[in-house]
Amino acid sequence: xxxxxxxxxxxxxxxxxxxxxxxxxxxxxxxxxxxxxxxxxxxxxxxxxxxxxxxxxxxxxxxxxxxxxxxxxxxxxxxxxxxxxxxxxxxxxxxxxxxxxxxxxxxxxxxxxxxxxxxxxxxxxxxxxxxxxxxxxxxxxxxxxxxxxxxxxxxxxxxxxxxxxxxxxxx
Numbered sequence: 001x002x003x004x005x006x007x008x009x010x011x012x013x014x015x016x017x018x019x020x021x022x023x024x025x026x027x028x029x030x031x032x033x034x035x036x037x038x039x040x041x042x043x044x045x046x047x048x049x050x051x052x053x054x055x056x057x058x059x060x061x062x063x064x065x066x067x068x069x070x071x072x073x074x075x076x077x078x079x080x081x082x083x084x085x086x087x088x089x090x091x092x093x094x095x096x097x098x099x100x101x102x103x104x105x106x107x108x109x110x111x112x113x114x115x116x117x118x119x120x121x122x123x124x125x126x127x128x129x130x131x132x133x134x135x136x137x138x139x140x141x142x143x144x145x146x147x148x149x150x151x152x153x154x155x156x157x158x159x160x161x162x163x164x165x166x167x168x169x170x171x
Contacts, residue, residue: 003039003167006032007148021148021169023119027061036166040117040145041069043164047143049115051108053077055101055130058119062147066117075107075114077130088137092129101129103137110138120148121165124155131161 006026013020026032044052044066053075054063060076067074080089080100089102108114116130121144131141141161149156149165156163 001032001035003032003036003147006036007167021120021150023058023061023147026147036147037065037069039166040066040147043145043166044115044117044143045070047115047162048113049142050112051075051114053103053108053114053116053130053134055116055118055126056082059117062119063117075103077101077103077116077133088133090129090133090136092125092132094125095123099126099129101126101133103133105137108134108137108139112139113142114139116141116144118144118146120150121146121155121159121163122150122153124153124158127155128158128160131159 006029008022008025010020010022051073052063052067054060056078064074080102083104086105087102088105089100091098091100114134121127127144134141143162144159145164147166149168151168152171
């Protein structure tokens, strides 16, 4: 199956000059979505994760069903002040400014193998921050993966673990 047939490009969203890769068309096509999750499972399984972590918010759409497919738990990496209980966090630089990502302090036992997932890899800053945050918590991150990679933005160069994507756009 060519997953690109199920991902539409929306020009000038969220601002002029940006081409937004919309996965909602993939999500709403049952056979394509099931096939995407099966292929993602094939990519992630060899890394022997104990748990999957999804980056807010579209990363949850990938990590949660994939965790079910693999029989694993799911951990949320969220924006500040969105999780109850004690949290740990990491501030990171964006192209213009900074952001923060957090997780519950007890979400992953030390030494757990955690694969980080998101819908799309662009410049790589948020994915790199998610990997760093999990390491701060004592996890081992054997791999990161996304549905879509925008390779022309160079995000893969910011990630220091093996990286997998279901589809890649080169321009």
